[in-house]
Amino acid sequence: MKTAVLFDLDGVIYQGSQLIPGALDTISLLQKQGIPFRFITNTTRMTQQNLLKKLVDMGLPVQLDQVFAVPHAAIAYCRSKTYTRIRLVVPDREMEDDFTEFTLTKENPEAVILGDMGAGFTFELLNEIFQNLLGGAELIALHKNKYWHSGSGLTLDVGPFVSALEFASEKKAAIIGKPSPHLFRLAVQNWSLPPEEMYMVGDDLDGDIGGANSVGMKSVLVKTGKFRQETVDCSKIVPRYIISSVAELPDLLHIR
Ligand SMILES: [Mg+2]
Structure with missing residues (x-):
């Protein structure tokens, strides 16, 4: 079929x-x-292996290549653009395990992959990314959600920060999710x-x-x-x- x-x-x-x-x-x-x-x-907070484990633990007969979350789509996107130097800005260091085929660097990256840093979105971090974009890097946002429901009410998600960086750099981000x-x-x-x-x-x-x-x-x-x-x-x-x-x-x- x-x-x-x-x-x-x-x-x-x-x-x-x-x-x-x-x-x-x-x-x-x-x-x-x-x-x-x-x-x-x-989902931006699980490695491909952890996501697979969750499904297999629930009894689903699934293999690694059948699990495709935004970080893995970002990898496929970077491959398609033949980027090799990536700045990965995500809250979980474990996510770096999925990006071993790239050189992860803050210096002159070809692309900045941006996830929800929550309270980690400092002026310093945003300004560094802004400098990366001015240096020619493409901004790749894992998604552009405006906010999410946390235990203490509506909370800013990554979207507003993507907009700020797009506004300042006058470059559109690639939105993956x-x-x-x-x-x-x-x-x-x-x-x-x-x-x-x-x-x-x-x-x-x-x-x-x-x-x-x-x-x-x-x-x-x-x-x-x-x-x-x-x-x-x-x-x-x-x-x-x-x-x-x-x-x-x-x-x-x-x-x-
Ligand atoms: Mg759903």
Whole structure:
């Protein structure tokens, strides 16, 4: 069968540390049918190995190359641009393990990869990155979210800092995470299928469905995770299909 499937993880395959009912059966069925699939996520805080371990520990028969988070998409992006000198600005030093093919340096990098530094976003750090950009580096943002819900209320995410750096340097950043097309395109680049033959299954109307629609993939909204009917009713973003959960995907694909 000429088709392939991308899945969001949180709210689609698992919720917290629990698999969504039917997720394992659906994944096993895709594997049995030889239908390529991959998990794409905006998570910036886990190495590829840790993400794989989380899935395998939950019982999913998954391999390393089927896990594609924004940091790995950033790596693929840097490869495609033939960058070798990278400045990696992320809160977890462990993430450097995924970037061993590059020379990680603060001096004259060709690209600056920027994640959410939280309280680590100091004037000094932002000014250094600004200097890197003036020196010719491309700013690669893992995503451009405005804020997130922390325990103590809404908290600035990386997006406002990306905007500040874009404003000062007068250069547009490459945004890697959903809903930017980069994550979708980079995740499927070795499948050589046209986008309209591929499904994207997600619970986030803006990130998953909006992103999939923008690259021409068949978007599938699940009613698990962060799904809210009101959000769907009020949005201009229209999913191609809506199913109650990932358990219904085999019916949609007519596989058994
Ligand atoms: Mg999700």
